[in-house]
Amino acid sequence: MLSEILIIVIRGIAIGSIFATIAMSFNIVHGATNIFNFAQGNMFILGGFAAYFLANQVGLGQWSLMLLLTGLGIAAVVAFQGYITLLPLRSSVEQDSWLISTVSVSVIVAALLMITQGPFAYSVQSVVPSFRILGTRTPGAYALAIAAMIFWFFALRFFLRKTFIGLAISALSQDFDAARAAGLPVRRLQLISFAISGLMVGTVGFLVAPVISVSPDAGLKYVLNGFVAAVVGGIGSNAGTLIGGPLVGVVAMLTAYKVGGAYQDLASLLVLVLILMFRPQGLFGRVGARRV
Amino acid sequence: MQTATSIQTGPVSMAETKPKGRFNSDLTQVWIGVALIAITGFGPVIAGNSYWIHTFQLVNIYIAAAIFQNMLFVDAGQKSFGQGAILGLAAYVAAILYGLHGWSFGGASMGGIVAAILGGLLFALPALRVQGFHLGFVTMSAAIVFPQLLVTLDKWTNGINGISVTVPALTNPVVFGMSPLAIAVAVFPMIALASHYLIRRSKLGRSMFVAALSPEAARSLGIKPGVMRFTAFVIASIGTGICGILYLPTVAFVSPQGFNIELSFVFFFAVVVGGRGQMLGPIIGIWIVYILPNILLAGFVEYRLLMYGCLTLLAVMAFPDGIVGSVERLRAKRKQTGGGEQAFRIDGFLADLQAGKTVREPSEEIAVEVRNGTKKFGEVVAVSAVDLKVRKGEVHGLIGANGSGKTSLLNVLSGLSRLNTGSFMINGVDATNMAADRIANMSLGRTFQAPRIFSQLSLWDNLKIGMDARVGPASADVTALAKAMEESFGQDSANLLSHGQRRLVEVMRTVLKEATIVLFDEPAAGLSQSERTNFANLVKFLSRQMGKTVILVEHDLDLVWGIADTITVLEQGRVVSSGKPDVVAKDPAVQHMFVGSRHA
Numbered sequence: 001m002l003s004e005i006l007i008i009v010i011r012g013i014a015i016g017s018i019f020a021t022i023a024m025s026f027n028i029v030h031g032a033t034n035i036f037n038f039a040q041g042n043m044f045i046l047g048g049f050a051a052y053f054l055a056n057q058v059g060l061g062q063w064s065l066m067l068l069l070t071g072l073g074i075a076a077v078v079a080f081q082g083y084i085t086l087l088p089l090r091s092s093v094e095q096d097s098w099l100i101s102t103v104s105v106s107v108i109v110a111a112l113l114m115i116t117q118g119p120f121a122y123s124v125q126s127v128v129p130s131f132r133i134l135g136t137r138t139p140g141a142y143a144l145a146i147a148a149m150i151f152w153f154f155a156l157r158f159f160l161r162k163t164f165i166g167l168a169i170s171a172l173s174q175d176f177d178a179a180r181a182a183g184l185p186v187r188r189l190q191l192i193s194f195a196i197s198g199l200m201v202g203t204v205g206f207l208v209a210p211v212i213s214v215s216p217d218a219g220l221k222y223v224l225n226g227f228v229a230a231v232v233g234g235i236g237s238n239a240g241t242l243i244g245g246p247l248v249g250v251v252a253m254l255t256a257y258k259v260g261g262a263y264q265d266l267a268s269l270l271v272l273v274l275i276l277m278f279r280p281q282g283l284f285g286r287v288g289a290r291r292v
Numbered sequence: 293m294q295t296a297t298s299i300q301t302g303p304v305s306m307a308e309t310k311p312k313g314r315f316n317s318d319l320t321q322v323w324i325g326v327a328l329i330a331i332t333g334f335g336p337v338i339a340g341n342s343y344w345i346h347t348f349q350l351v352n353i354y355i356a357a358a359i360f361q362n363m364l365f366v367d368a369g370q371k372s373f374g375q376g377a378i379l380g381l382a383a384y385v386a387a388i389l390y391g392l393h394g395w396s397f398g399g400a401s402m403g404g405i406v407a408a409i410l411g412g413l414l415f416a417l418p419a420l421r422v423q424g425f426h427l428g429f430v431t432m433s434a435a436i437v438f439p440q441l442l443v444t445l446d447k448w449t450n451g452i453n454g455i456s457v458t459v460p461a462l463t464n465p466v467v468f469g470m471s472p473l474a475i476a477v478a479v480f481p482m483i484a485l486a487s488h489y490l491i492r493r494s495k496l497g498r499s500m501f502v503a504a505l506s507p508e509a510a511r512s513l514g515i516k517p518g519v520m521r522f523t524a525f526v527i528a529s530i531g532t533g534i535c536g537i538l539y540l541p542t543v544a545f546v547s548p549q550g551f552n553i554e555l556s557f558v559f560f561f562a563v564v565v566g567g568r569g570q571m572l573g574p575i576i577g578i579w580i581v582y583i584l585p586n587i588l589l590a591g592f593v594e595y596r597l598l599m600y601g602c603l604t605l606l607a608v609m610a611f612p613d614g615i616v617g618s619v620e621r622l623r624a625k626r627k628q629t630g631g632g633e634q635a636f637r638i639d640g641f642l643a644d645l646q647a648g649k650t651v652r653e654p655s656e657e658i659a660v661e662v663r664n665g666t667k668k669f670g671e672v673v674a675v676s677a678v679d680l681k682v683r684k685g686e687v688h689g690l691i692g693a694n695g696s697g698k699t700s701l702l703n704v705l706s707g708l709s710r711l712n713t714g715s716f717m718i719n720g721v722d723a724t725n726m727a728a729d730r731i732a733n734m735s736l737g738r739t740f741q742a743p744r745i746f747s748q749l750s751l752w753d754n755l756k757i758g759m760d761a762r763v764g765p766a767s768a769d770v771t772a773l774a775k776a777m778e779e780s781f782g783q784d785s786a787n788l789l790s791h792g793q794r795r796l797v798e799v800m801r802t803v804l805k806e807a808t809i810v811l812f813d814e815p816a817a818g819l820s821q822s823e824r825t826n827f828a829n830l831v832k833f834l835s836r837q838m839g840k841t842v843i844l845v846e847h848d849l850d851l852v853w854g855i856a857d858t859i860t861v862l863e864q865g866r867v868v869s870s871g872k873p874d875v876v877a878k879d880p881a882v883q884h885m886f887v888g889s890r891h892a
Contacts (some may be wrong), residue, residue, distance in 0.1 A: 108601035
């Protein structure tokens with residue numbers, strides 16, 4: 001019983017690290033643009049499909065190369081998506097068109113996958129061997145998921161604090177008008193933040209492909225759980241996602257174990273609603289000052 | 293300088309001879325919409341093709357659902373991606389009650405609609421706390437979870453097999469070969485369209501709209517934004533629920549696949565492609581988003597989702613206003629009236645109001661009193677132990693440097709933020725812990741630094757928001773004023789107004805509201821010198837002719853000294869001086885403020 005709980009917790013944390021990385025990818029775009037990319041889940045699944053087609057049953061060398069290529073490829077796709085998302089915002093008074101364009105891109109990507117690949121779940125061989133924890137075989141990709149979350153957390157931290165571009169993006173998220181007035185190339189920085197978010201979800205989708213359902217309709221599940229993780233941690237707080245993601249993952253695993261797998265999304269929805277009702281700023285977020 | 297009693301009378305209405313074009317084409321669009329719905333509703337029956345009859349019945353149901361989505365999305369500002377789930381909820385509950393438990397169809401329908409309302413309230417609950425993309429994610433998750441639950445809860449729902457029902461009483465032809473169902477399905481979208489139009493023209497519709505666009509302006513007009521959101525969700529749920537009820541006998545079958553997120557996307561995308569907020573938008577939208585892929589290109593049914601997505605993306609990129617919205621924008625641009633210096637002059641109206649009135653002096657009664665009020669934002673003390681007394685009918689100037697706590701104090705008085713310690717009274721009633729809408733209903737009005745003018749509403753509707761905010765019946769003066777303004781500005785756009793005119797619109801709102809206490813937040817900022825003079829006259833008029841108490845936060849010291857009866861000087865949240873203008877001007881504590889001013 002105890003070991004079962006432990007297994008649930010470990011797997012929950014691993015699945016939750018995926019949500020956390022997606023949440024961090026939300027944060028960097030949201031900070032720079034105030035946009036929440038609804039298509040992020042399908043970009044993540046694209047990474048999984050890349051792993052299936054480019055790196056199934058290959059050696060470590062080719063696998064690593066393909067990981068890099070996938071990351072860069074999806075970074076380019078998301079940057080392009082960011083470009084077309086930002087286009088109408090330049091002139092229009094209507095500032096919520098991004099909501100519509102990112103949702104429609106999400107639908108387009110899922111539909112393209114459905115048309116070309118069919119409604120099937122593809123299984124991907126893991127390049128990292130499974131290992132034993134407490135007497136149970138645990139797929140290696142779970143360890144990769146946690147490692148990716150930690151890697152991206154520190155990579156983002158370094159990038160946002162120590163590099164010129166990263167500092168400029170931080171400036172955007174703190175005071176957009178001041179950053180623009182200071183002459184920062186706002187549009188280019190926003191596109192870079194889109195590209196980074198693509199790099200993040202692309203690589204993570206690739207890494208965890210062996211343990212997720214790589215199917216055209218899986219993207220929505222990840223975009224929602226990633227969002228729940230971001231909200232639980234407090235939107236904008238990458239440190240918060242380190243708690244928020246695993247928390248959502250463990251809740252999902254516990255639900256699957258106690259109630260049934262079909263209730264996982266319901267459980268995440270309930271977590272989302274409860275947090276929004278009682279602590280909309282998230283567990284670690286700060287209350288923003290109201291401006292009148 | 294002119295005095296309050298000699299306000300110039302200027303031309304009131306524009307010197308145009310030809311009648312103004314309509315501000316918007318809502319009513320025309322409603323009639324076109326009704327005609328289009330009649331074509332899809334009755335046309336196939338006349339043609340006698342049963343395939344088309346069935347298909348277009350579904351189209352009409354979706355049109356009705358999209359109309360409610362349009363109202364919820366634009367008029368109430370609630371970004372719901374889950375309306376398909378609401379429709380499905382009503383259909384499923386009715387199917388379970390009617391098909392599996394032997395209820396009458398009427399009873400089962402009521403059950404379905406109640407379920408839809410409950411579902412809508414579940415959406416509205418998080419909407420009380422969060423807006424925008426948060427709500428989008430919540431409703432989208434609900435739309436994803438809903439079909440999953442239908443499959444999982446197979447004990448009640450028959451799971452993946454769905455439920456088949458027939459309702460012979462509704463589907464047998466009665467008149468002209470049309471069944472009661474066919475008539476209902478043809479007529480309901482028309483009712484939906486008419487309801488949307490009537491709601492938009494009503495006080496409720498305007499209040500929802502203001503609450504969606506500017507919650508703080510809404511609250512200062514006595515509107516509770518939360519109640520508006522709830523109301524919007526309930527109305528949309530009832531309408532969408534009826535669509536679900538109509539869906540049941542039309543399709544004669546419900547299954548989880550029928551109500552997946554795709555359906556919610558169809559409604560949402562239809563509104564965007566057709567034109568957000570346009571009456572005709574959802575109809576054209578469903579024609580394009582649904583009919584095009586499903587009927588004309590039926591052979592490529594697997595490309596359906598792709599087409600929805602591409603059409604919508606294309607619409608956002610190329611026609612952000614949607615198809616109908618783009619056409620309407622062209623029309624409105626040509627017909628737009630209400631620009632230029634003469635667009636919004638109020639002198640004439642005021643002269644009428646003023647006729648035969650005596651000049652009133654401030655009384656000794658206290659209208660607003662703050663006792664030892666302190667307001668902190670975290671560690672920052674914005675208002676510090678402030679005592680303030682404002683007499684009835686006086687013009688009370690609040691001055692001080694940026695960050696001295698003037699606007700914070702104003703926000704406290706209008707209820708938009710709360711004092712941490714201390715208290716304040718309005719007309720002798722303790723209002724320290726009152727919500728903004730309650731304070732507004734105690735006859736308090738305010739303006740904002742950035743005027744809250746809504747370009748989607750006509751100039752008169754922008755003013756009428758003030759009428760809507762009244763607590764009691766209007767006085768004869770205000771009724772006459774409102775009537776005159778409606779005639780002058782009913783078809784004008786508020787879009788072309790200058791900054792100064794926008795400010796005046798906000799002021800006139802408080803006049804129409806008959807607020808007895810008016811708070812002005814930096815009203816002269818951005819006004820030209822002549823506009824400032826006019827504004828000063830207006831404030832004097834409000835105080836001396838209409839007997840209003842005015843609290844004025846302003847940086848223009850000349851303006852304040854010209855019109856204020858009492859001046860209070862704030863510095864770093866504290867009152868450093870207060871009294872008659874000439875006394876305050878000599879106060880050593882405030883001398884440094886006058887560098888470069890004539891009072892130095």
